[in-house]
Amino acid sequence: MTGTAAAGLTAPGAGARIGAAMPWLLVPLLMLAGLLAMTVQAMPGEGETLAALLADPGLWPLRAPAALEAVLASWVTLTLAGLAMGMMVFLMASGLTLIFGLMDVINFGHGAFVSLGAFVGVSVLAALAGWMAAPSLPLNLAAVGAAVLAAMAVTGAAGYAFERVIVRPVYGAHLKQILVTVGGLIIAEQLIYVIWGPAEIYISRPEMLKGAMVFGGVALETYRLLAVAVGLAVFAVMGAVLRLTRIGLIVRAGVQDGEMVEALGYRLRRVFIGVFVTGSALAGLGGVLWALYQEVVTAHMGADLMVLVFVVVIIGGLGSVTGCFLGALMIGLVQNYTAFVEPKLALVSTIAVLVLVLMWRPTGMLARDRGRQS
Amino acid sequence: MSDKDDTERVHLRVDRLAAAMDAARARARGEVPAPAPGNVGEIPASQPSLPEASDESPAPPNPTAPAAPFGNEDSGAPAMEKPAPGIGPAGSSYPHEPEPAWPVPTQPDSAQPDCQPQLSADADLSGQADPPGDAPQADVSAASVPQDGTVPDPMPGDAAPLEPLPDATAGPVPAEASHSPDPGSDPRTEPLILTPDFTAPPPRPSLDPLDDRTRADFPAAGPIGAAAAVPHPAVPPAPRPAGPVLLSLEGVRTDIGRYHILGDVGFDVPTGAVTMLLGRNGVGKTTTLRTIMGLWRARSGEIRFAGNRIERWPTHRIARAGVGYVPESMAIFGDLTVAENVALGSVSKRVPTDRLDWLFSLFPPLATFWRAPAGNLSGGQKQMLALARALVQKRRLYLIDEPTKGLAPTVVDTVVAALRDLKLQGATVLMVEQNFAVARALGDRCVVMDDGRVTWSGVMADLAQDAALQTRLMGLSLGVDA
Numbered sequence: 001m002t003g004t005a006a007a008g009l010t011a012p013g014a015g016a017r018i019g020a021a022m023p024w025l026l027v028p029l030l031m032l033a034g035l036l037a038m039t040v041q042a043m044p045g046e047g048e049t050l051a052a053l054l055a056d057p058g059l060w061p062l063r064a065p066a067a068l069e070a071v072l073a074s075w076v077t078l079t080l081a082g083l084a085m086g087m088m089v090f091l092m093a094s095g096l097t098l099i100f101g102l103m104d105v106i107n108f109g110h111g112a113f114v115s116l117g118a119f120v121g122v123s124v125l126a127a128l129a130g131w132m133a134a135p136s137l138p139l140n141l142a143a144v145g146a147a148v149l150a151a152m153a154v155t156g157a158a159g160y161a162f163e164r165v166i167v168r169p170v171y172g173a174h175l176k177q178i179l180v181t182v183g184g185l186i187i188a189e190q191l192i193y194v195i196w197g198p199a200e201i202y203i204s205r206p207e208m209l210k211g212a213m214v215f216g217g218v219a220l221e222t223y224r225l226l227a228v229a230v231g232l233a234v235f236a237v238m239g240a241v242l243r244l245t246r247i248g249l250i251v252r253a254g255v256q257d258g259e260m261v262e263a264l265g266y267r268l269r270r271v272f273i274g275v276f277v278t279g280s281a282l283a284g285l286g287g288v289l290w291a292l293y294q295e296v297v298t299a300h301m302g303a304d305l306m307v308l309v310f311v312v313v314i315i316g317g318l319g320s321v322t323g324c325f326l327g328a329l330m331i332g333l334v335q336n337y338t339a340f341v342e343p344k345l346a347l348v349s350t351i352a353v354l355v356l357v358l359m360w361r362p363t364g365m366l367a368r369d370r371g372r373q374s
Numbered sequence: 375m376s377d378k379d380d381t382e383r384v385h386l387r388v389d390r391l392a393a394a395m396d397a398a399r400a401r402a403r404g405e406v407p408a409p410a411p412g413n414v415g416e417i418p419a420s421q422p423s424l425p426e427a428s429d430e431s432p433a434p435p436n437p438t439a440p441a442a443p444f445g446n447e448d449s450g451a452p453a454m455e456k457p458a459p460g461i462g463p464a465g466s467s468y469p470h471e472p473e474p475a476w477p478v479p480t481q482p483d484s485a486q487p488d489c490q491p492q493l494s495a496d497a498d499l500s501g502q503a504d505p506p507g508d509a510p511q512a513d514v515s516a517a518s519v520p521q522d523g524t525v526p527d528p529m530p531g532d533a534a535p536l537e538p539l540p541d542a543t544a545g546p547v548p549a550e551a552s553h554s555p556d557p558g559s560d561p562r563t564e565p566l567i568l569t570p571d572f573t574a575p576p577p578r579p580s581l582d583p584l585d586d587r588t589r590a591d592f593p594a595a596g597p598i599g600a601a602a603a604v605p606h607p608a609v610p611p612a613p614r615p616a617g618p619v620l621l622s623l624e625g626v627r628t629d630i631g632r633y634h635i636l637g638d639v640g641f642d643v644p645t646g647a648v649t650m651l652l653g654r655n656g657v658g659k660t661t662t663l664r665t666i667m668g669l670w671r672a673r674s675g676e677i678r679f680a681g682n683r684i685e686r687w688p689t690h691r692i693a694r695a696g697v698g699y700v701p702e703s704m705a706i707f708g709d710l711t712v713a714e715n716v717a718l719g720s721v722s723k724r725v726p727t728d729r730l731d732w733l734f735s736l737f738p739p740l741a742t743f744w745r746a747p748a749g750n751l752s753g754g755q756k757q758m759l760a761l762a763r764a765l766v767q768k769r770r771l772y773l774i775d776e777p778t779k780g781l782a783p784t785v786v787d788t789v790v791a792a793l794r795d796l797k798l799q800g801a802t803v804l805m806v807e808q809n810f811a812v813a814r815a816l817g818d819r820c821v822v823m824d825d826g827r828v829t830w831s832g833v834m835a836d837l838a839q840d841a842a843l844q845t846r847l848m849g850l851s852l853g854v855d856a
Contacts, residue, residue, distance in 0.1 A: 253714075260701065
């Protein structure tokens with residue numbers, strides 16, 4: 001081998017390494033930015049305006065410690081709320097990003113599985129009202145677990161049918177996919193009206209998951225902790241499956257170049273059906289958790305959430321589960337911080353994050369390397 | 375390569391082209407021997423297929439098109455008998471020779487004793503009969519590079535007597551130019567050695583509606599296709615291989631979108647031999663491999679692999695049946711590590727260690743970067759990885775698409791050595807290769823395609839020794855150093 005060929009791999013410089021780690025750093029950076037914004041907002045005393053205070057740097061050291069102390073508890077609460085919301089959005093979005101990455105299928109019907117999962121879960125929880133009301137954590141968790149399992153089973157099966165009936169005939173035709181999957185979403189919503197009726201259904205959380213735990217004066221809502229734990233667990237399991245198993249290897253390769261995976265002898269279609277069913281089931285899981293978070297379910301909740309889910313999939317990079325995870329956390333945090341600091345901005349904060357990320361990385365934070373490079 | 379070098383080369387080519395045109399005019403005036411009758415006989419083969427072309431391109435007084443000779447007899451034959459150093463016949467020590475795989479400059483007087491200053495231009499016009507080292511000599515001297523008998527620039531295309539240039543000589547209608555019997559004035563008559571800085575060839579003329587009509591006028595009349603259906607003294611089709619046949623195509627037609635890419639492809643790939651698929655750019659070689667692999671669907675025809683009709687099989691089933699595929703794009707999974715790429719090539723869950731050791735001995739960089747992301751590899755290393763991914767599992771047939779495309783000469787040597795090793799193991803290979811020196815060094819049999827059809831198939835040695843045949847089949851300007 002000559003030098004030219006052997007020197008093909010160059011060690012990445014510090015800049016490149018920071019660039020690679022940047023999506024991971026963005027989440028803690030956002031947390032710090034949130035804390036800073038909240039502190040600054042709390043700094044003005046009685047009768048002071050923020051502009052007057054900012055114009056006088058000499059006052060900052062006097063006011064900052066007190067302001068920081070005042071907002072710290074709120075910041076922890078908001079951060080946990082943001083993380084919990086991000087985890088639930090991640091559950092709904094992770095399947096969508098793999099479905100797109102693997103087979104280039106744009107599934108606007110994904111929200112239907114969120115709604116369906118929520119209604120199935122709520123029905124199961126209603127049936128298990130005794131377990132829900134009991135002041136026993138194991139019983140409460142068993143009820144939630146049963147609801148989640150039922151929801152995932154139903155949405156997984158629905159995903160299989162959706163893939164066979166609706167998605168399969170339109171492989172490779174993006175416009176048709178959009179039209180047909182939106183149609184599927186409408187049909188699913190109407191079916192929910194037929195089965196569960198048009199009214200929204202209210203549900204209260206299990207007894208032991210209501211309220212908050214207090215750590216050192218900071219109240220942490222129990223249910224949010226549960227949502228974060230579930231989200232982290234799903235992310236870890238997905239990562240392990242993708243990294244360590246042969247199916248995961250095929251999925252990661254298929255996201256880059258499905259044709260070559262087929263040419264190596266793998267039935268990518270079968271793998272894709274598995275991914276579609278798994279993604280639908282995860283959407284159902286997200287739906288149950290979201291229903292208990294909001295304590296109300298509606299037939300169009302999935303479609304409403306799809307805006308957030310698509311933003312997360314896009315800023316994460318189509319086909320990247322990790323990007324989807326980080327994007328979901330970022331969106332959750334930004335929404336909660338802006339809702340606290342400047343409620344009017346909360347509506348546009350999601351779009352602002354989307355715009356900024358795409359200006360920085362036009363294909364998303366962790367876009368796949370789509371093969372065909374030579 | 376610096377911009378200055380590029381500029382100089384372009385100037386040189388333009389100069390040579392101008393000289394070639396002068397020479398052509400001289401020939402048309404009768405100052406140069408008449409065309410060889412055997413070659414002229416080929417003219418009707420393609421000309422009648424374009425009756426409309428003359429309407430669109432009223433350029434009858436173009437002296438180069440109908441009158442210019444191939445010139446094989448006067449300049450090509452002597453060179454034919456004098457092999458260039460470093461490039462022996464098939465099976466020679468090609469990869470181990472210090473000389474590169476393209477024509478090495480020799481003394482012009484020994485190659486062509488009776489031609490003087492106009493030698494270069496004359497040879498360029500005759501195209502395929504370019505004596506070895508003639509054009510490089512011009513390049514070398516003009517670029518003020520030491521004449522030490524080596525080619526200093528690692529771009530084999532420098533040996534090209536003519537790069538594809540804009541229609542300076544081809545006349546106003548490209549379609550007609552492509553059917554011109556005079557390869558010297560045909561811009562598509564580039565050498566089959568690809569260079570890293572190879573510019574895209576002119577648009578494939580068969581994408582032209584005119585050419586579709588052409589094909590409709592000549593419904594295929596057998597595995598040899600329309601070119602053979604037209605009566606002319608072409609080489610008769612070589613008999614199909616005598617031994618066991620692993621893969622055979624019969625009347626395969628493939629469309630991509632609304633374009634008919636493969637018109638009628640039929641050939642056999644014998645078991646345990648290396649079959650080369652040759653032809654100019656855009657004649658359907660890659661499409662043939664993709665059709666075999668099931669990545670394009672054949673509209674009609676039969677593909678038999680190991681006794682099974684596979685033309686309707688899905689791609690993964692064809693692969694599982696024992697076909698390894700190395701695509702032209704390499705299709706490396708850049709986000710995956712080298713190890714993961716190779717693991718995907720192994721159908722069994724555990725990568726066979728003996729094959730792995732063998733691959734590491736062939737391609738040492740793969741061991742070095744085993745845990746690194748494949749996307750960070752250099753182009754040559756990616757090609758090694760693409761080959762390793764196909765070779766890690768023992769397959770009954772390997773389809774390899776241009777394994778030396780765009781690689782530095784040393785990497786070409788590595789790849790060729792690996793493929794030779796594969797051949798020595800008795801593997802069955804169907805390989806597309808533009809580098810004729812490589813094709814000759816590795817190939818046992820050879821299938822030549824043009825315009826979506828097989829125009830010749832037979833034993834590689836027959837083609838390697840017959841410059842006139844190469845000229846006729848491929849417009850191959852490098853055959854002279856055979």
